[in-house]
Amino acid sequence: MSTAPINIHATAVIVGKTGLLFLGPSGWGKSMLAFACITEAQRAGLDAALVADDQVIISMQGDAVIAACPPSIAGMIELRGTGIVRVAHIEDARMHYAILPGSASGEDRLPPDAEMASIAPGIELPVIRLLANVPFPLAVLMAKAPDIGR
Numbered sequence: 001m002s003t004a005p006i007n008i009h010a011t012a013v014i015v016g017k018t019g020l021l022f023l024g025p026s027g028w029g030k031s032m033l034a035f036a037c038i039t040e041a042q043r044a045g046l047d048a049a050l051v052a053d054d055q056v057i058i059s060m061q062g063d064a065v066i067a068a069c070p071p072s073i074a075g076m077i078e079l080r081g082t083g084i085v086r087v088a089h090i091e092d093a094r095m096h097y098a099i100l101p102g103s104a105s106g107e108d109r110l111p112p113d114a115e116m117a118s119i120a121p122g123i124e125l126p127v128i129r130l131l132a133n134v135p136f137p138l139a140v141l142m143a144k145a146p147d148i149g150r
Contacts, residue, residue, distance in 0.1 A: 005059040006120045007070070012051035012067035012076070015041045015138065016149035019095035021056070021067060021125060023117065028101050029132035031078050038087060038140035046149045050089040053077040058095075060123055064073060068092035095125060097145060102129035 011022040020037065022030035027044055031053050041048035049085050052069035053076065068091060075089040098117035107118040115127040128144050142148045 001060055001122070002062065003060040003120070003122050005057045005121075007057050008056050008120060009054065010056040010058075010067075011053045012056045012093065013038055013048065014044050014051060014070075014090060014093040015048045017066075017069065017094075018097070018145075018150065019051070019067060019093045019120065020060075020099055021065075021095045021099055022099045023119070024101045027080075028067045028081075030057070032080060033099070033130065033132065035077055035079060036136075037138040037141070040136060041149060044138075044149075046066045048088075050077055051088045051091075051093050058120055058123060062140070065095040065123055065125055066092055067095050071089070097141075097148070098125040098127050099130050099141065100127050102122070102131045104131055118138065 009031040013020050013034045014122045022034050038048040055070050057068040075086050076084050077087055078084050111129045116124045117127045118124055128141055134140050
């Protein structure tokens, strides 16, 4: 199945061969968490790069969810309070997980198992929930999904 490309508000990165698509409301910290994951991976000796920040072109190609970057913002990520910086990037990558905001308290403290996120019509990804203020976001993601980075 293939779908027409759609521009969504998100940040996409690749760690090893695993694509992480950060989704959530403005101000949640998508860009900073994605940047921290890239940095954490590189310090651990893993390949990691930005696909796109703020605007991600998402599509289905066969059974793969593909994220791509609009050329005008390639290699740029906004770090709130610091500004726009340039980082290692790739043009597009397969996405494997949707990273969504977690809840530190209340009934949503333990998210449902096998949760799926609808990214766009006909496009879904498995969800991993993440708090915005965790000091090592990649470590948390890898604890939940040990295949990340492989």
